[in-house]
Amino acid sequence: MRRYKFEENVFKILMIGSTVIVLASLVLILGAILWRGLPALSLEMITQTPKGGYYLGKEGGILNAIVGSLYLAGGATILSLVISLPIALYLQLYVKRTHYAELVRLSLDVLWGVPSIVYGAFGFTLMVWLGMRASLLGGIIALALLELPIMVRAMDEAIALIPTALKEASYAVGATRLETATRVIVRQNAAGLLTALLLAFGRGIGDAASVLFTAGYTDRLPNSLFSPAASLPLAVFFQLGTPFPAVQERAYASAVVLTVIVLVISLASRRLSKRLTKHVIQ
Amino acid sequence: MLHPHLQFNQLNIWYGAQRALKNVTAEIPARGITAIIGPSGCGKTTLLKSLNRLLEETDGVRISGQILLDGQDIYAPRIDVTGIRTRVGLLASKPCPLPMSIYDNVAYGPRIHGRKNGRSMDQRVERHLRAAGLGEEVKDRAHEPASQLSTGQQQRLCLARALAVEPEVLLGDEPTSALDPISAQRIETQLQALKNQMTIVVVTHLLRQARRLADYVIFLWMGELVEAGPAAQLFNAPRDERTRAYLAGDIG
Numbered sequence: 442m443r444r445y446k447f448e449e450n451v452f453k454i455l456m457i458g459s460t461v462i463v464l465a466s467l468v469l470i471l472g473a474i475l476w477r478g479l480p481a482l483s484l485e486m487i488t489q490t491p492k493g494g495y496y497l498g499k500e501g502g503i504l505n506a507i508v509g510s511l512y513l514a515g516g517a518t519i520l521s522l523v524i525s526l527p528i529a530l531y532l533q534l535y536v537k538r539t540h541y542a543e544l545v546r547l548s549l550d551v552l553w554g555v556p557s558i559v560y561g562a563f564g565f566t567l568m569v570w571l572g573m574r575a576s577l578l579g580g581i582i583a584l585a586l587l588e589l590p591i592m593v594r595a596m597d598e599a600i601a602l603i604p605t606a607l608k609e610a611s612y613a614v615g616a617t618r619l620e621t622a623t624r625v626i627v628r629q630n631a632a633g634l635l636t637a638l639l640l641a642f643g644r645g646i647g648d649a650a651s652v653l654f655t656a657g658y659t660d661r662l663p664n665s666l667f668s669p670a671a672s673l674p675l676a677v678f679f680q681l682g683t684p685f686p687a688v689q690e691r692a693y694a695s696a697v698v699l700t701v702i703v704l705v706i707s708l709a710s711r712r713l714s715k716r717l718t719k720h721v722i723q
Numbered sequence: 724m725l726h727p728h729l730q731f732n733q734l735n736i737w738y739g740a741q742r743a744l745k746n747v748t749a750e751i752p753a754r755g756i757t758a759i760i761g762p763s764g765c766g767k768t769t770l771l772k773s774l775n776r777l778l779e780e781t782d783g784v785r786i787s788g789q790i791l792l793d794g795q796d797i798y799a800p801r802i803d804v805t806g807i808r809t810r811v812g813l814l815a816s817k818p819c820p821l822p823m824s825i826y827d828n829v830a831y832g833p834r835i836h837g838r839k840n841g842r843s844m845d846q847r848v849e850r851h852l853r854a855a856g857l858g859e860e861v862k863d864r865a866h867e868p869a870s871q872l873s874t875g876q877q878q879r880l881c882l883a884r885a886l887a888v889e890p891e892v893l894l895g896d897e898p899t900s901a902l903d904p905i906s907a908q909r910i911e912t913q914l915q916a917l918k919n920q921m922t923i924v925v926v927t928h929l930l931r932q933a934r935r936l937a938d939y940v941i942f943l944w945m946g947e948l949v950e951a952g953p954a955a956q957l958f959n960a961p962r963d964e965r966t967r968a969y970l971a972g973d974i975g
Contacts, residue, residue: 538782606819609777610881614832614888615809624831629822720822720868 474700478693486694491660496680498687503695506676508662510699512577513672514646517584521592521641524585526634529596530622534608546597552590558650560587565654577663577670580656587651588641595640599633600626607722631717639710643703649674673699728753728892728922729774734788736769736778743769747788747948749941756914756923758937758954760930762975765943767926768816771894774924775811776804792892809836812890814910816897818877820869821884825852825861828869828880832888847887855883856913875906882913893917895925899932911936930970934958942966944975 486502495501528545536542564583573579603626611621627634649672657669658679673695680692727750736744744766751757759767772778773790776797790797797807809832821828829848830840838844848865852858857879861872869880878898885893895914899907914923914936927933933940937954942963950957950966961967968974 604819605780606815606817607821609780609813610815610819610821610884611831612777612780613775613808613813613815614835614884615805616832616835617805620835624835625821720824720870722820722822722870 471700474693474696477690478695478697481687481690481694482697486691487698490662495660496683496685496688498685503671503673503676503691503698505660505662505671506673506695507698507702509577509656509659509670510646510673511702512663513580513584513652513656513670514642516577516581517588517645518592518638518642520581520585521588521645522638525589525592525596525637525641526627528593529600530626532593532597533600533603534618534622534626546594549590549593552586553594556650557587557648558653560584561651561654564651568655574667575655575657575669576667577656578666580652580670580672581666583651583655584645584648587648588645591644592637592641595637596634599630599637602633603629629721632714632721635710635714635717639707642706646703647674647699649678673702726753727751728793729924730789730791730794731770732789732791734770734773734790735786736766736773737785738781739783743946744773745946747943749948749951751922751924751941752939753922754919755938756918756925756936757939757941758933759924759926759941759943760928760933760969761943762969763928766946767928767943768896770941770943771896771924771926772813774892774894775808775813777808777813809888810890811892811894812885812888814878814882814885814893814895814898817901818874818881820872820877820880823869824866825869825872825880826865829883829887831884836888848883851883851887852880854886854913854917855879856909857883873906875902875909878902878906878910879913882910886917890921892922892924895923897926897928900928942969944969 483502485500487507488504489500489502490505491503492499492501532542532545536545560583564579564586568575568579607625607629608621611625616624652670652672653675656672658671658675659669660671661668663670676695677692677699680688680695683689729751731747731749734744734747735742747766747770759770761767769778773786774792774797778784778786786798792807792810796802821831823831826848829851830838830844833844833847834840838847849858852861852865857876860876861880869877872880878901882898893914898914899910902910911932914925917923918938925933925936927936934954939952940954940957941951942949942957942965944965950961950963952962957966958970961970965974
């Protein structure tokens with residue numbers, strides 16, 4: 442009796458401890474970037490592109506990186522969605538638990554583990570071969586490759602949770618697999634699919650290595666798919682690398698902006714997901 | 724039997740290495756209610772779900788033998804599966820509305836089969852909701868989510884959804900097992916009302932329900948067909964010893 446009590450307590454402490462570590466890291470990270478970055482954060486910072494001498498501590502902002510990041514991660518997430526949803530539906534409704542499906546899942550898990558610099562290098566090689574220059578499009582494609590495995594696996598897992606009875610209810614009135622997928626599965630699972638989208642977007646917007654060679658970096662706003670585009674992670678990286686404390690502070694301010702974007706999008710999608718689950722069958 | 728609507732010839736079904744049905748040969752008459760009875764695990768649901776080819780969605784199922792719908796082999800190579808499922812509807816054991824409004828649930832089937840929205844769709848939805856005994860209750864809330872209905876209402880909505888594609892056969896897989904007695908009775912009443920228009924095949928492990936509903940009975944025991952015949956004869960004068968023992972409550 443006493444031993445059970447003891448074990449129970451040990452596990453309770455472990456669980457609480459782990460939760461505290463996670464929450465504390467989040468608070469510490471946020472605290473650190475806010476403490477270092479807030480003083481440098483100004484309206485100018487988020488509404489202007491860098492002017493001459495910005496990297497020496499003079500006037501300008503990081504609008505180029507904000508816009509660039511939104512374009513890059515947004516574009517990559519849309520591109521990735523167009524490819525991921527059919528794969529996830531195919532895996533769940535058509536091939537199910539065959540060896541082939543397991544092979545596809547294994548490949549995606551391997552891709553998930555590939556470091557993002559490898560996607561960058563791969564994208565760069567491909568672009569050199571095609572004679573393309575660093576551009577928004579190149580960055581979008583590299584980021585989409587990076588996001589793809591996350592999105593497919595998250596959707597795959599979400600669709601797997603759909604009860605068989607629901608699919609059968611659709612088949613039973615003579616619906617095909619495709620009709621069942623588009624009219625029932627996607628509706629029932631809208632919240633899960635949105636979460637997958639968000640996970641992928643989060644990874645995409647935070648990644649520096651894959652866009653370094655493929656999208657490049659520029660002080661100007663991207664005006665076409667074929668011009669280079671700046672991004673927030675690289676803005677953090679470059680500014681942190683300068684020897685000037687004023688510019689380093691701006692790196693932290695850029696990190697604050699990046700964090701706020703992710704936060705706002707997370708909150709917005711939570712709101713949206715509540716609305717999307719109106720019809721969901723428990 | 725005057726006109727068998729469905730026929731099984733030497734039907735065998737395996738789940739992997741396990742044989743669920745053994746050489747089942749039987750006929751199901753047109754119109755009226757046929758009850759498939761027997762204890763749990765005797766193959767009732769397996770037999771039922773082979774009739775609209777929903778069984779093959781389960782992994783590892785193998786089927787041999789013939790099932791004829793109006794004389795046509797539904798497992799023939801070039802047959803259109805969705806066509807079979809349109810002709811043979813299903814009412815599942817647990818109510819399972821689709822994630823959409825009450826109206827859209829009923830309109831789902833007709834839309835799949837190319838019916839346009841509009842006045843005639845409204846009438847169609849209303850007619851089938853009424854046929855399922857749900858017309859009055861949802862008259863003013865047809866565009867609310869189906870998930871808001873009670874369990875009993877959800878099952879009647881599922882009945883309306885099945886009826887909306889105008890099937891000639893309706894399968895019921897223990898359709899009242901998840902319902903309270905009042906809701907169950909309402910489903911039974913609707914089935915009784917529908918049995919002059921279509922062939923109804925109901926799986927049940929409740930003998931009392933089979934006695935109330937059935938015009939024709941098929942008794943399965945451990946994957947084998949023991950006895951089949953008109954309800955009056957099978958219940959009152961069973962020919963097989965196992966049927967007699969099952970009806971008396973000695974086995975199963």
